Amino acid sequence: MKKCIPVLLMLTILICGYSKQAQESTSEPVSDTFFAMDTTMDFRIYGDKSLLQDAQNVITDLEKKVSVTDSDSEIYKINENGSGILSGEADTLMKNALEMCRRTNGALDISIYPIVKAWGFTTGSYQVPDEETIQTLLTKVDYTQIQYDEASGNERYFEQDGHTYWHIMDPATGHPAKGGLLSVTVAGDKGGICDALSTSLFVMGLDKAYDLWAKSDDFEAVFVATDGTVYITDGLKDIFSLAQGYEDTSVKILTR
Template sequence: MMRRVLAAILMLCALASCSRQPVEEHAFLMDTWCSITFYDRGDEELSDEAFAILEEIDARLDRFDTGSEVARINAQAGLSPVSVSEPTYKLIKRAKELSVMTGGAFNPLMGAVSDLWGFGSASPSVPDDDEIARLLEAVDIDNLVLDDGAMTVYLADDRISLDLGGIAKGHAADEVAAFLKASGVERAVVNLGGNVWCIGQREEDRPWTVGLQDPSSQDGAYFTTVSVSDSSVVTSGSYQRFFIEDGVAYHHILDPATGRPADSDILSVSLIMDDSTMADALTTALFVMGSTDAATFCRQWGLSAVILTGNGEEIRIGL
């Protein structure tokens, strides 16, 4: 059966010393619980506008919504290019760039393979190896053909399906955080179920303290904390979504090289950076890489990360 952890992967530690009570607004969007917590002001109209931004992004990027731009791209796979809006085009282009940056550990063309496993459905199951291999033949990032001038997207093989699930929430968090800042909000937390944007600081000259959830905890306890100032914290982990078949757990983070759940020694990996879009894609890639290669990658690119391995080792980089 499918088990879904709906609680946020990251938990903001209690802010008992704040001078005014925080105001929290929440909604279920983008297939997760989303919340915006204001610490310097409460504005229902502002939060409504922020959630409207999330709804608009979801309407464009949800591949299961037949009216979305991503669904239209997938419907024309192997047939013809599809014109899309500028925001969607830019995000898809960025997804392709991040795939190249990670050596393919992040790949936005894994939608059909994910569907083969049934992730997101009521009855996931282990697929046939031959069918996985057939789809993997087409999962080449060069099959994502972009035309900057015409702003079109073309999937060059009808066996592939564009899936922006590994980057969309990070993008949405960035957009909402930018909107709130432009609207004068100085202290707030945007939480999109594992993608957390901490605007400003907890108090003057004091950073936010964010707890990272212990994957083995049933009550949401965290295994460590990180200090954050005007930045995001994004986490990926194998415990977030999985199913069990014949006593074996199969998590949802697929390795683009094998088409199977990544055989990784990482339980969870978190990135702290002011670019939640990039962090969203990179945490997925880092999980696929495994702790040794992930740590090397983070040092090479100057990233701030916390990696928790299956043997309980906590690896901190750039913190």
Template sequence: MMLSKLSIAKIWLALLGLAFLVSCSDSPEKISFSGKTMGTTYSVTVYSKDPRHNKEEIQKKVDIVLKRVNAQMSTYDPESELSQFNQFKSTQPMVISRDLERVVNRGLEIAEETEGALDITVGPLVNLWGFGPQARPEKEPSEEELNAVREKTGYQKLRVENHQLIKDNPELYVDLSTIAKGYGVDRVAHLLDQLRIKQYLVEIGGEVIAKGGKPDEALWRLAIEKPVSTERAVQRVVQFKDGALATSGDYRNYYEEDGKRYSHIIDPVTGAPVQHNLVSTSVYAEDTMSADAYATALFVMGTEKAKSFAKKHNMAVMLIYKTDDGFEEYMSEAFKPLLAEQ
């Protein structure tokens, strides 16, 4: 049977329409959402072609993961697993979850590696200086008060054995705020991996992990903020396909009393807020938990020690420090390839 020209034209139009629909379905859908967790905010962006990946279902699963991490590691929730350990005034072992075990072990590893620059037991000192759940002190703690609290700190007094957490001093208090946010980011990333999402960006309180780049092979672009409290401005832009980035600084979380500035980051050696010219540290790593912890440890070290540590361990690090003329940058060789044009 012969087809008329009109019939042939209709077939071609149908085929063209089908091709258009197929090409459209090949473009991944962008899904973005945000929420609150761990006393801050989170945001997630994913690209997916799978029609089963819808915003509501993904966010519901993300919220469950983050609630679990918070219920395990918060010091603000008196019912959390970590709070229960801190309230356990005994040197007897306490069985803990695998998640809490993993984070504590990583914190102790980095504490050893950085010679105590990171110390997950400085919580009582954080509280003493007014940066924890307790109220800000009316005056600077005395030397006697500092020494009394320092007796209750020290990562060497904490250990994990047979999935149990043990403290040598019953008054020891563990605070995972320097590492738990990063771990929360990693747990969300793990969830997205399980959902077979191959392109995503996850952020909690400024700590970020990225995977797979963006569509059309574009890299994820992230801004490192200028270390000033008077405005939101960009210091540098970095870009990468996969990896984690964390930044630590004291330009937002501090207070002033009688003309003196008090940082929320405590030096475990002195027991007091850090006093040096380093104002921001950014660390790129494979996982956010490590990037988060190292960023804090390097900040505690100060500029010169942080430079030496980064060189020794071939870390991708950017430091911003004060000078008489303003701010200066230091970038390790491993960090420089991450820089993007602004």
């Protein structure tokens, strides 16, 4: 049975509209205050006043994606449906948040929303919930039950006549890629390159993807095969670890 874990993304955002040139153009800061993400935000910027509006736009756009109360937000829809797709900054935020959950061994748990809501912090109707309510809601708090996939054929798919068809297409066949992989995650310095590589390697399949990696020096990768085996490239061996609950998964290291 699929378990739905409501998600609350706790954000710390630093938006800097500062540059040396701007600082030199004026010694007086431009300030503004606005309310977003249930928080009063104060900004002080040296330079072009329009940067204040740019900062507000960035925060407003992100809030529209990750709000747990806005029915149009991506996070809200995932909480309601049990699954979904995150885009752009929301996707990056989710990935980073889950990584911090793992690094802190659950001291940060982004699935804590049911508890926060019970205390009234999401509505302003503050109350101390009874212990029975808290213990019941705690059964819904477990970040390890959140499944996050990158470059996966299962991000967008449909089933027809007993077959599953996903959105990553093989340009050589015009059909969904069948390279024997479930997902590919690429690590590197350039996000755009990594994004393109994750799709390309998925289409190639493990053998050809390995060949490309072996003659490259600008990325590392994690491959999940259809049999559940995880393959990691040599550059990730010292920092890669399996999430809690997946300790028995077979992991193989690819070397040049």
